[in-house]
Amino acid sequence: MGSWLDETLTWGNTLIFALWGIILLVLVLGFVTYAIYFERKVIGWMQLRIGPNRVGPLGLLQTVADITKLLIKEDTIPRKADRVLFILAPALAYVPAFGVLAVIPYTNELYFADINVGLLYYVALSGITTIAIVLGGWASNNKYALLGGMRSAAQMISYEVPLVISVVGVIMVSGTMNLRSIGEQQGDWFWQWNFLPQIIGFVVFIIAAVSELNRTPFDLPEAESELVAGYHVEYSGFRFAFFMLTEYVYVYAIAALTTVLFLGGWHAPLAFLDFVPGIIWFLLKFAFIVFFLFWLRATMPRIRIDQLMGMGWKVLLPLAILNVFITAVYLELFIKG
Amino acid sequence: MIRTEELLLNVGPQHPSTHGVFRIIVKLDGEVIKEAIPVMGYLHRGTEKLAENLNYTQIIPYTDRMDYVSAMTSNYVLCHAVETLMGLEIPERADFMRLIVMELQRVASHLVWWGTYLLDIGAMSPFLYAFRDREIIIDLFNELCGARLTYNYMRVGGVKWDAPEGWIDKVREFIPYMETKLVEYDNLVSGNEIFLARIKNVGQYDAQTAIDYGLSGANLRCTGVDWDLRKVKPYSLYNRFEFDVPLGKRGDCFDRYLIRLEEIRQSLRILKQAVEQFPSSGDTMGKVPRVIRPPAGEVYVSIESPRGEIGCHIVSKGKAEPYRLKFRRPSFVNLQILPKLLVGETMTNLITILGGIDIVVGEVDC
Amino acid sequence: MKGLLKGLGVTLKSMTAKKITTSYPDEPFVMPDRFRGIQHFIPDQCIVCNQCARVCPTECITLTGKPNPDPEKKGKVIETFDINFEICILCDLCTEVCPTEAIVMTNNFELASYSRDDLYMDINWLDSNNKNVRKDNNNIGAPQAGKGGAKKDV
Numbered sequence: 113m114g115s116w117l118d119e120t121l122t123w124g125n126t127l128i129f130a131l132w133g134i135i136l137l138v139l140v141l142g143f144v145t146y147a148i149y150f151e152r153k154v155i156g157w158m159q160l161r162i163g164p165n166r167v168g169p170l171g172l173l174q175t176v177a178d179i180t181k182l183l184i185k186e187d188t189i190p191r192k193a194d195r196v197l198f199i200l201a202p203a204l205a206y207v208p209a210f211g212v213l214a215v216i217p218y219t220n221e222l223y224f225a226d227i228n229v230g231l232l233y234y235v236a237l238s239g240i241t242t243i244a245i246v247l248g249g250w251a252s253n254n255k256y257a258l259l260g261g262m263r264s265a266a267q268m269i270s271y272e273v274p275l276v277i278s279v280v281g282v283i284m285v286s287g288t289m290n291l292r293s294i295g296e297q298q299g300d301w302f303w304q305w306n307f308l309p310q311i312i313g314f315v316v317f318i319i320a321a322v323s324e325l326n327r328t329p330f331d332l333p334e335a336e337s338e339l340v341a342g343y344h345v346e347y348s349g350f351r352f353a354f355f356m357l358t359e360y361v362y363v364y365a366i367a368a369l370t371t372v373l374f375l376g377g378w379h380a381p382l383a384f385l386d387f388v389p390g391i392i393w394f395l396l397k398f399a400f401i402v403f404f405l406f407w408l409r410a411t412m413p414r415i416r417i418d419q420l421m422g423m424g425w426k427v428l429l430p431l432a433i434l435n436v437f438i439t440a441v442y443l444e445l446f447i448k449g
Numbered sequence: 450m451i452r453t454e455e456l457l458l459n460v461g462p463q464h465p466s467t468h469g470v471f472r473i474i475v476k477l478d479g480e481v482i483k484e485a486i487p488v489m490g491y492l493h494r495g496t497e498k499l500a501e502n503l504n505y506t507q508i509i510p511y512t513d514r515m516d517y518v519s520a521m522t523s524n525y526v527l528c529h530a531v532e533t534l535m536g537l538e539i540p541e542r543a544d545f546m547r548l549i550v551m552e553l554q555r556v557a558s559h560l561v562w563w564g565t566y567l568l569d570i571g572a573m574s575p576f577l578y579a580f581r582d583r584e585i586i587i588d589l590f591n592e593l594c595g596a597r598l599t600y601n602y603m604r605v606g607g608v609k610w611d612a613p614e615g616w617i618d619k620v621r622e623f624i625p626y627m628e629t630k631l632v633e634y635d636n637l638v639s640g641n642e643i644f645l646a647r648i649k650n651v652g653q654y655d656a657q658t659a660i661d662y663g664l665s666g667a668n669l670r671c672t673g674v675d676w677d678l679r680k681v682k683p684y685s686l687y688n689r690f691e692f693d694v695p696l697g698k699r700g701d702c703f704d705r706y707l708i709r710l711e712e713i714r715q716s717l718r719i720l721k722q723a724v725e726q727f728p729s730s731g732d733t734m735g736k737v738p739r740v741i742r743p744p745a746g747e748v749y750v751s752i753e754s755p756r757g758e759i760g761c762h763i764v765s766k767g768k769a770e771p772y773r774l775k776f777r778r779p780s781f782v783n784l785q786i787l788p789k790l791l792v793g794e795t796m797t798n799l800i801t802i803l804g805g806i807d808i809v810v811g812e813v814d815c
Numbered sequence: 816m817k818g819l820l821k822g823l824g825v826t827l828k829s830m831t832a833k834k835i836t837t838s839y840p841d842e843p844f845v846m847p848d849r850f851r852g853i854q855h856f857i858p859d860q861c862i863v864c865n866q867c868a869r870v871c872p873t874e875c876i877t878l879t880g881k882p883n884p885d886p887e888k889k890g891k892v893i894e895t896f897d898i899n900f901e902i903c904i905l906c907d908l909c910t911e912v913c914p915t916e917a918i919v920m921t922n923n924f925e926l927a928s929y930s931r932d933d934l935y936m937d938i939n940w941l942d943s944n945n946k947n948v949r950k951d952n953n954n955i956g957a958p959q960a961g962k963g964g965a966k967k968d969v
Contacts, residue, residue, distance in 0.1 A: 158826040159577040162836045255458050259480065259796065328571065329643050337466040337569045338800050411637070411826045412819070413644045414571025416797045417480060507872040510906035574826055581835050595849035595920070595949075601906045609911070610849065610953060637825040640818030734955055 132224065136213060144360040145175045151406045158410040185349035193346065194251040201248035202347065202354035208240040209361040216368045217292040219378040219390040230291040231283065234369060235276050238324065241358060242268040245333060248355070249343035260342025263417055264333035267323060270424035271330075275320035277432035281313040281439040282306050282373050291369075295377030300386055305376035312435040314374050316428050321366045323420070326359065327405055329412035332420060367401040375401075455483060458796075462491045466569045466800045469810030475791070475799065482799060485791035487784060492814040500774040505531050505605055505741045508774070513599035515776065516812040518561050521547075521554035521590075522754040523812075524603040526776075529684060530750045530761040531605045534743040542731030543607035548685050549620060549723050550590065550602060552716045556627065557586040558755035559709045559716075562807050566706070567638060569804040570647055575638055582630050585623055592616060606737035621724045624717050631713060639710070648702040652790050652802035655700055662786045665779050666757025667712070668806060671697035671704035678753040685752075690722045702805035709807075712755075742769050756780050756807055780812040846922040848950055851905045853923050855948050856896055856941035860917035863891040867909035867918055875903040893917075898941065900926055900934040910952055922947035 119125055149164065149172065156163025164171035189198055215230035217223035227233055242265060249261020285306065286294045298305045307314040323330040334342040344355045371377055375397045378390030415423070461472035470491035476484040496515060500508045505527070512523040525547055532539060564579030587597045594602040594610050602609055638644055656672040669676055677694040679687040695711035697704025745767040751760035757779030764773040783806050790802050837844075846852070863880030876898050880891035910920050921944060928934060936944075 154830070155573070157830045157834070159574045160581055160829055160832060160835045161577065162834050255456055258456075259458075259477075262479075331571070335571070335797075337571060338797055340465060407823060407826065410574050411822045412572060413567060413638075413641065413647060415643050416647055417795065419646050503872055506908065507870065510872050510904055510908070513906075514904075574829075578829075584835070591850060592847040593849070595847070595851040595907065596905070599904065599906070601908075604955070609907075609955060613847075613849070633825055636821045638822065641822050642816065642818050645818070 136224065137210065140210065140213065140361055140364060141357075143364050144357055145179070147360050147363060147402060148175045148178075148356075150402070151409070154403065154406045155410045158407070179353060182353040183350050187349040187351065188346075190253060190346050192253045194253065197247050197251035198346075199351075201244045201251060202351045202358075203244075204247065205241050205244035205358040206354050206361070208237040209358045209365065212237045212365050213361070213368075215291055216365065217295055217372060217377065218368075218394055220292070220296060222391065223292055226290065226292055229289045231279060231289045231294075231373075234291075234365070235272070238362070238365070239268070239272060241362070242272075244358075245343050248347065249333075252343070252346035254346050256339045256341070257343050257345045260333045260335070260339045260345070263335075263339075264326065264343060266417070267326075267330065267332060267420060267424075270421055271320045271323040271428070274316055274424060274428035274432045275324060277429065277436060278313040278316035278320060279373060280432075281310045281435045284436070284439045284443060285309065291372050295372045295379075298376040298379055300379050300383035302376065302381040305374065305379070307374040310374065310435065310439070312431055312438070316432045316435065317370070317374065320424075320428060321370065322405065322408065323424070325362050325366055325405070327363075328409040329415050330420065331414060332417055335414060337414075363402060363405060367398050367405070370401050371397040453478070460799065462488075466804065467810075468565065468804075468808060471808070471810050471813065473787075473791075473799070473803070475796070477796065480795045480797070482791050482794050482796065485788045485799070487787050489781075489784070489810075489813050492810050494815070496815050497774050497776065500771055502770060504769040505743075505771070508771075509603065510599065510601045512776075513601055514811060515778065515815055516754065516756065516759070516780070516809050517598060518809050519554050519558040519755045520598065520600050521550045521602065522752060522759060523776075524600065525551055525685075526750065526752050526754070526759050526761045528603045528605050529752065530748055530763050531741065531743055533750050534746060534748040534763055534765060535605075535741070537606050537735055537737065539607050539735045540732040542611070542728045543733045543735065544686050545723060545727050546608045546612060546733060547603060548687070549617075549720060549727075550593070550600075550608075551685070552720050552723070553586050553589065553620065553623075555716045555755045556713050556720075557583045559713050560586075562709060562755075563634065566804045566807075567644075569800045570644060572638070572644070575634070578630075578634065578637070582627060585626075589616065589619060589623070592619075604734065604737075605741050607732070607734035609733075611733045617724055617727055620720065624721050624724075627713070627717055631710065634710070639707075645703065647797075648706060648801055648805070650699065651702045651794075651798050652805055653699060653701040654786065654790065658786070658789075659700065662789075663782050664757070664786060665782065666753070666755070666807075667705045667708040668757060668783045668786075670694065670708055672700035673698055678751060678758055682751070684750070686723075687719075689726070690719045692716075692719050702801055705805045705807075740769055742767065751777065754779055756809065756812070757783055776815060778812045778815055780806075780808040780810075781815070784808055784813055844924075846924070846947075848922070850920070850922045850924070850949070851907045852921045852947070852949075853900070853905075853926060853936075853944055854898060854910065854941060855919050855921045855944050856898075856938060857917050857919070858893050858896070858938060858942055860915045861893040861896070862915055862917070863893055864914060866912040866914065870908045870912045871903075872906060872908065873902045873904055875899040875901075876909060893938065896938040896941065898936050900936060901931055910949075911955060916952055919952050920949040921945075922949065 153163040164174035167173040167177045189195060212234045214225040215227055215233050245264045246261045249257040282294060283289055286297050288294060326333050344352055347355060371394060378394040380386040380388060380393050456477040458475050458477050459472065460475055461467040462470040472488040474486045474488060475482050496511050499511060508527060509524055512527045513520040515523045560579040560583040564576035567575035590600055591597050592613060593616060594600045656674050659669045659672045659674065673696050675694060675696055680694055692715045695708045697708055743765045745765055747764050749760060749762040751758045759779050760777030762775040763771050766772040787806065791799055868876040868878055878896045879894045881894045883890055883892050907920065909918050923946060
């Protein structure tokens with residue numbers, strides 16, 4: 113894969129790149145379809161229910177049916193809405209969500225873009241989605257949507273900061289922002305992965321990541337029991353589907369990012385297990401994080417907005433900075449010296 | 450120039466957390482509530498007026514629909530009022546049946562509250578856990594009186610149905626089951642730090658305020674006022690059983706939460722004693738004239754429903770229909786404190802406080 | 816953190832616990848005998864005493880009688896009997912007062928329909944609704960007649 117990226121751009125190469133992009137898109141859509149199915153099943157089981165089981169064998173086609181329904185639904189735009197922004201918002205939310213997937217490496221050989229500031233690219237691009245959510249909330253001309261949009265803006269700003277700072281430790285240890293190198297540098301034993309030496313960073317990262325995803329217990333922008341549906345209350349049909357898609361693509365992205373940054377990427381947890389292909393290990397870790405997110409959703413109540421902000425600025429940010437300091441001191445004393 | 454505006458927001462009547470068709474108009478500054486005006490009456494059916502043209506037996510199905518989460522206590526308060534007015538004695542077995550169903554109903558009602566409250570706070574699973582266990586009670590009632598929600602079970606002078614065979618044993622089996630489930634509930638929710646942060650010190654008021662607003666039930670006891678009509682003015686057979694009245698200290702949503710969970714435990718305790726002492730035989734219907742015609746006069750009785758003091762005031766002119774019938778509905782009275790509590794709170798706390806008061810809109814609007 | 820972890824433990828344990836979902840439309844609910852469902856009406860037993868129509872809290876029962884066609888017998892026989900299930904609350908009072916058990920409850924409860932007009936049930940429909948009829952009607956409100964009367968057993 114890497115060799116292609118270094119070649120000069122010809123028509124043939126462009127076609128191949130585009131093809132790979134489409135393959136990734138299809139894979140991601142497939143992931144989203146079955147992540148939703150899996151989520152509903154897992155939460156159903158945890159709530160003593162069976163979950164979807166009517167459409168297709170074991171309900172496997174349930175999400176397909178739901179998406180079809182969303183796509184053929186009437187597309188309503190409120191009369192008093194800001195039409196241009198209202199239409200723009202779902203697209204603006206989705207594009208960066210798919211864009212960030214470019215930098216995620218799956219194994220040492222399987223990756224799409226080998227950017228030396230991959231992590232920065234991820235963080236920078238994912239910030240755009242916030243703007244889309246605020247836009248959507250504002251353009252809907254609905255008070256609940258506006259409140260949801262405002263909450264989302266406040267939440268994302270206060271959690272983006274600890275999220276970025278929490279990975280600074282990883283960057284310092286690895287000495288690179290290239291996600292592939294970060295993944296590569298973690299060893300073949302699970303205690304050589306970043307999550308143990310960087311335990312503070314890891315915890316802060318997970319909390320901030322769940323918050324970035326707007327998932328329970330941080331699903332305040334949606335908060336169905338207070339704001340009805342928050343920023344997408346006026347959206348219907350495929351525009352709503354785009355917001356949903358964005359959310360699940362980010363689940364994919366965050367799960368992959370956590371795996372690469374902290375859980376050793378494609379490395380086996382024990383060195384003698386490395387006969388199993390790296391991609392399997394990657395997928396296992398990835399699936400575990402996705403499951404963890406669903407598990408959280410089945411258990412947790414929602415946090416309040418002021419507590420959310422308080423936690424972001426007063427707890428997570430100092431912890432993340434502390435982590436940077438500890439890492440710096442450690443590097444200075446033991447590695448450099 | 451930068452100018453800020455207050456946002457007038459209609460919460461309800463169609464809103465997921467207003468527990469029915471209840472509406473609050475809030476003036477928001479950002480997310481902070483400046484003013485809240487509750488609007489009620491969307492579910493008003495004129496029960497009290499309708500009752501003036503119905504005889505007493507016919508009113509009983511209407512009381513089912515008042516507090517539809519706890520229909521048995523509403524049934525009881527009407528029958529109890531008529532019986533008091535007529536000076537009727539009801540057989541012991543019927544009294545036991547009434548007490549058992551009322552305590553089961555209290556458990557069921559608090560389970561609904563627990564589940565929906567957690568749903569308001571944002572946790573989805575507790576709702577289904579609570580309904581799993583409530584379903585058992587509902588099935589028991591279904592077996593007893595043929596309906597799952599609107600029981601129409603009690604009659605002036607007794608109860609319509611005696612317990613079917615094995616029913617008491619099923620109640621007996623339910624008690625230890627529910628006790629184990631309560632432990633599960635505590636593990637799932639009561640210690641959850643997010644949950645505690647959400648409800649501790651939210652919607653606080655002191656004992657004097659609570660009394661001034663006429664609050665009752667858990668809303669009053671959370672401030673430490675020891676007022677449970679089952680103890681203070683024992684009706685039915687409550688003076689035969691041992692139970693405690695859980696009290697709070699801080700008067701916040703968390704105390705109300707703890708009190709309701711503890712009340713489930715105490716209800717189970719009463720049930721345990723009641724099934725032990727349950728008379729093996731006896732009538733379930735007292736000697737009642739075929740047409741119930743209470744003497745002219747007035748009567749007010751009040752009992753402890755899961756939501757607080759539910760009262761029934763009958764003015765009788767000696768006819769088969771009441772001249773005037775008035776229900777003191779605890780949900781309605783407890784709701785009066787809401788505008789005061791909401792000022793200065795955030796939008797999120799609105800839901801927490803409203804849920805903590807535990808209203809049933811059928812009862813608020815009557 | 817401890818509370819959060821405990822909660823996670825409970826949900827994880829529930830994942831393998833017995834599920835409580837029932838496959839209702841596929842498998843019909845079996846209601847207990849006392850269940851109050853749609854009424855079954857037996858015209859032959861009706862003595863047109865009007866008790867059910869009078870006791871109905873929502874006045875959903877309308878009935879008319881005609882003189883008994885058999886001149887040797889006294890009394891009336893039922894001619895029309897309608898229940899409006901838009902407003903019937905299935906409170907059981909009509910079956911409770913019926914002295915001859917001409918109107919009884921069944922365990923059927925599926926009344927959903929696409930039109931409100933379908934909920935207006937006449938004598939023939941109610942007569943043919945004869946499945947799952949309740950065995951024990953316990954008509955405590957009925958006057959001492961037939962096998963009714965204030966029953967003390969059960």
